[in-house]
Amino acid sequence: MSELKGACIIGQSGGPTSVINASAYGAIKTALESDCITAVYGAEHGIKGVLDDKLLDMGKEDPKELEYMKYTPSSALGSCRYKLKNAEDDDTDYKRILEIFKKYNVRYFFYNGGNDSMDTCNKISKYMAKSGWECRVMGIPKTIDNDLAGTDHCPGYASAAKYIATSVMEIYRDARVYDTGMITVIEAMGRNAGWLTAAASLANYKGNGADLIYLPEVDFDLDAFLDKVEEIYKKNGKCIAVVSEGIKDKNGKYISEYGAENLAKDSFGHSQLGGLASFLANAAKARTGAKVRGIELSLLQRCAAHCASQTDIDESFAAGKAAVEYAVAGTTDRMVGFERSCEDGKYKCNIKLFGLTEVANAEKKVPLDWLNETKDGLNEKFVEYALPLIQGETKLPKEDGLPRFVQLRKVYAK
Numbered sequence: 424m425s426e427l428k429g430a431c432i433i434g435q436s437g438g439p440t441s442v443i444n445a446s447a448y449g450a451i452k453t454a455l456e457s458d459c460i461t462a463v464y465g466a467e468h469g470i471k472g473v474l475d476d477k478l479l480d481m482g483k484e485d486p487k488e489l490e491y492m493k494y495t496p497s498s499a500l501g502s503c504r505y506k507l508k509n510a511e512d513d514d515t516d517y518k519r520i521l522e523i524f525k526k527y528n529v530r531y532f533f534y535n536g537g538n539d540s541m542d543t544c545n546k547i548s549k550y551m552a553k554s555g556w557e558c559r560v561m562g563i564p565k566t567i568d569n570d571l572a573g574t575d576h577c578p579g580y581a582s583a584a585k586y587i588a589t590s591v592m593e594i595y596r597d598a599r600v601y602d603t604g605m606i607t608v609i610e611a612m613g614r615n616a617g618w619l620t621a622a623a624s625l626a627n628y629k630g631n632g633a634d635l636i637y638l639p640e641v642d643f644d645l646d647a648f649l650d651k652v653e654e655i656y657k658k659n660g661k662c663i664a665v666v667s668e669g670i671k672d673k674n675g676k677y678i679s680e681y682g683a684e685n686l687a688k689d690s691f692g693h694s695q696l697g698g699l700a701s702f703l704a705n706a707a708k709a710r711t712g713a714k715v716r717g718i719e720l721s722l723l724q725r726c727a728a729h730c731a732s733q734t735d736i737d738e739s740f741a742a743g744k745a746a747v748e749y750a751v752a753g754t755t756d757r758m759v760g761f762e763r764s765c766e767d768g769k770y771k772c773n774i775k776l777f778g779l780t781e782v783a784n785a786e787k788k789v790p791l792d793w794l795n796e797t798k799d800g801l802n803e804k805f806v807e808y809a810l811p812l813i814q815g816e817t818k819l820p821k822e823d824g825l826p827r828f829v830q831l832r833k834v835y836a837k
Contacts, residue, residue: 429530434466435498436536440579441728442739448492449743469503483834491829494819496728517550537566545779548756559750562758569618572785573777574760581735581812584622586727591626604660606707610700610719613667620667624801639669641798733815745774770811
């Protein structure tokens with residue numbers, strides 16, 4: 424394919440992770456070093472930054488300062504949850520995007536996000552092709568939920584999994600300090616896929632784990648749950664359960680809705696979940712009379728840069744770098760993903776490309792044969808999958824004993 428010269432836009436979208444900026448930095452650094460890319464812009468707050476003509480000139484940033492992005496959590500460029508309508512129904516946003524692309528001669532577009540972000544990426548790619556504007560569009564994966572189709576795993580997942588497993592191990596110790604009984608319910612993120620909650624089983628692998636683990640891949644029965652909790656509590660005087668925020672009953676109703684009807688929804692129509700741990704803990708108290716604690720890990724799962732996996736950081740950077748390299752070489756309409764291999768008995772991660780149409784709005788679930796027979800825990804198959812991903816301690820720089828995060832100048836393009 425012929426050489427394409429022009430500017431690029433890099434945007435971040437959806438829920439942040441502790442390593443999303445490592446991917447952005449991989450893309451920004453590689454783009455700044457490319458002879459084909461004439462200017463590198465960061466879209467402030469994702470696609471909304473493009474629509475609002477709020478583009479950050481990344482070439483005006485100090486290269487040394489940009490290096491801190493690799494270890495900075497959250498979305499340094501700003502994120503959004505904005506759903507593009509289908510162009511066939513309303514092409515207003517698409518016309519505006521094309522207008523901005525022409526204004527800045529944008530010939531490369533990189534979007535860093537999860538399921539809904541890949542949908543946005545896919546729609547823009549198809550519209551640009553239909554409009555005759557040559558622009559190479561690449562998706563850079565990101566989601567702690569680990570539910571993007573095709574790729575073996577997603578940047579951001581391993582660090583969140585490491586945090587969850589570590590936290591469960593720590594809670595396990597704390598919950599056994601006193602000689603009095605206690606029931607602890609820990610709520611992890613995960614709407615439809617239980618990858619994050621499954622990470623709690625890594626604590627079990629180290630002998631400091633939960634008694635019960637429930638994923639949204641399996642229908643949840645509240646009465647059966649309380650029966651098991653009561654049985655374990657009577658036997659051991661303690662019980663720890665880890666539950667995914669997205670667990671549902673056999674009728675498809677979120678268990679979190681049992682305690683809070685009519686949950687608010689975001690722009691993509693997703694219910695705003697939360698409060699499940701408290702609801703289940705209180706239900707366990709009503710059943711057993713025991714002391715209870717409901718713990719919602721919440722945002723801590725996705726912003727705990729201090730507990731990030733160095734493997735995750737390095738792979739995230741590689742994903743951003745590869746997206747730019749493939750685009751410059753002529754590739755478009757693809758998402759960068761990972762394929763696992765084993766060399767000399769050791770885990771190895773390889774870059775693999777996936778069609779945007781293939782991954783947009785598709786979800787990857789935890790295989791049911793990775794659960795134990797009673798469907799309230801995980802088996803060794805999950806441990807074998809997840810353990811290599813969490814290896815390596817973060818090289819997060821610190822000043823005065825505290826993290827040193829990136830501080831962008833944020834100079835707007837003109």
